[in-house]
Amino acid sequence: MNALKNPRILGTLAVLVVIALTPLAFGDENYIMRVITVGLCSAIAVYGMNIILGFTGQLSLAQGGFFGIGAYAVGLLTTDFDWSFWQAFLVGVVGTSAIGYLSGLIALRTKDEYFAIFTMAIGFIIFLIISRWESVTHAHSGVNNVKFPEAGDIVDFSNPTAMFYLVFVILLVCVYITYAIRRSSVGRTLLTIRTSEDLADAIGVNVGLSKQLAFAASAFFGGLGGGLYASVVGFIGPDAATVDKTFEFLMFILVGGMGTVAGPLVGTMIVTFLFEFFQDFQAYRFIVLGPVIIALVIFAPRGIVGYLGGFIDRRARKRRIGSIRTNGQSRSDGATHTNASTRAGNSADTATTTEEEK
């Protein structure tokens, strides 16, 4: 209940409600629904990037590759092998996570620019395999007629609104997982690595293992988003796995706010909207967006949600510091002080946890 008093959570819920209601406004416009649903698929992959880049502070440039693996697993298995969507989806997501886990075995030993370049190489190898292994992936002719999810007679997922809600529900789970990680000791572990690997080491954090798991988790979300994407658009080509795709994700998270709960979703939806808006200049959009990325990283590196959150935090902290100071306690108060502030601490417990959920 306390959670509802927290402006951060309220804000996130408001964004989710607005998105949940979009079919009311655009339900008849198949094209718009498709664009929004594709945006949500990207957002799921961006949540993966948030874990490795936003929480752990490691720039992973393999996310487009993981997205591509998820998409191609669903694409190829449901067409050439005639599996059901759900079987293919499961195999795709598990497979992507496994590949993430295995490449994480090497990634965990590298840091900073070495990590970034290593993951860029992983992403590029995935792209090369997809775009060059013609006998399996059909290379540039791509994969057509990817199946919609099956649901017996209950729901028809070829209906864009039904598909939208399926992706939306999975996105909700991703948002919740991010929120749960953020406020737990797992999230604290990752944030510790982001701030200083040496200090993390000194307080007993297993830096390598944490990085490896974070990388595997980012791959999991990448595969999840990619698998859904293949089914939503029905046709996929090698461009689903390019390094450019990774850079697109990077822009989404940068606009929304790295390391925040709502940022990946907010950033993805805003930029997707802008892409559509500039659609007539598809090819040239980066003439504007390139400098926008640079300006953001120089002048506003915390992103939209990051700044809003920072504002909320400062106000909350002022209030709490104020209440401690006015209670007139000082260090020499001894025993009574201990009790009082322990109690204050307990009642502030929820507040402290919420404070950590950016």
Added chain:
Amino acid sequence: MLLEIRGLGKRFGGLDAVKNVDLDVQEGQVTAVIGPNGAGKSTLFNLIHGFYRPTSGSVAFNGRDITHSSPHNSVSGGIARTFQTTHLFDDSTLLENVLAGRIVRSKSNVFDAIFHTPRHRRESALNHDKALEALEFCGVAEFRHDLASNVPQEVQKRTAVAMALATEPELMLLDEPAGGIPEEETTDFGNLIRSLPSRGVSVLLVEHKMSMIMDLADTILVLDHGQKLAIGSPAEIQSNPDVIRAYLGSTKDEEN
């Protein structure tokens, strides 16, 4: 014996940073390592904690060989440390900083967090209480909602100790804990260190402030050029002619 160091050595290139050092740290005591700059004090700490791999010798903690264990294993095994230059998470509050020290004692995993299991709830509450208690013990609880970058140096130093305490160590390695603290506050700070053994935390520290060491330590090891020069009680060290000579001869080194 809590910590047993035997013949410990570390070579960098062709230079011996630490050579053939023996040291015993008794439970419930404050043991100090002193010596001029470049005597290998920090290297010794890094060897004990696992940041460096020793080239020779052994380290045993509670009778268990930890010569080649990594830092995170040392911490979970019960050895905490602080750094010479205070290391804190600047953009976090003091409470969040000390909570980070609880990570190593947390057993709940990602799935506990996602499903909000009873174990996770219990542990969050416990972590919070322990962190707050550590801040209390170090006398900085009133600053717990301040950002680490906004509090005075002395409070930062105390928080670093609280963060180390939160890992529930049996032995704490303090690298110049009072460095940068104004002279008049070192007594207070010394009292904090002195009170650690009463919590079951033995202390091994490196310190430059000689007066502080003499009041604080039960046993002192003097290092010079990476080797043991003398070991004994403060009184023995103060009257040891080798130590006096090394210290007088080393004032020039220290200025470099």
Added chain:
Amino acid sequence: MTLFIQQLFNGIALGGIYCLAAIGLTLVFGVLRIPNLAHGALYMLGAYVTYFFLTTVGVPYVAAIGIAALILFVLGVLLERLVFHPLRNAPHTHHMIAAIGAMFFFQSVAQVIWGADFKRMETPISGSLQILGAEISAQRIVIIVTAVIVLGLLTWFIKRSIHGQTIEAIEQDRTGAALVGINPAMVSMLTLGLSALLVTIAAGLVSPINLLSPTMGAALNLKVFAIIILGGLGSLPGAIVGSFALAIAETMTSTYISSAVGEAVAFIVLVAVLAIRPTGLFAKAVQR
């Protein structure tokens, strides 16, 4: 055997190109401590600007490369000033993200001006030489000779000239260099400009045997990063050795196995090296 010699020369020529591209990148890393992910985009722009002066304006080949190199030098200086300089105290991820923004921008600009289609730059140097029975095109000989000359000049510049010596000083010790009165901001601009100049020469040399496209820099970017990681970030000799080793490995696998493997060989080697030595093959051992 003839095929082998042919491919060996092709490999050496490709190595010369990689070398010119890699040296600039590794210098930038040594001085600015940032991996410039926009390096491949500078290469691409260098190729297009050369193409513009050669084909559209109609100046001679050598002059076209020269003018393009100067223009790219200025662009490199601007890139440092406007993008990397404001970020000099930011977390390392920020540089890389900003470089990616710059890369997108350059690609878009090229696409707007010259279109997305492939362009062909006519070979101004024709003919070929017979060496040990293999036929080597004159363009490749020119590439090898120019690469050697430029490398020689660069070595002279770094060892002998004031500017070059300051680059080397900063690369070795940034704070120390600042203490003896070297202006790191100036040197940073110079270094990025120099790296753009070198990579433009590489692009101008290779364009007659490759096609031009706005995304031509992407693959080169990754390969050059693989090279400087193999050679140790910031190491000049490492970059030179790495360039030729990788280029020869690439041409040989393309010839004797398959072109896809040839393209991937750089990344397979990179992943393998990082698995064994997380900081590259020739990097100084970090004391831990």
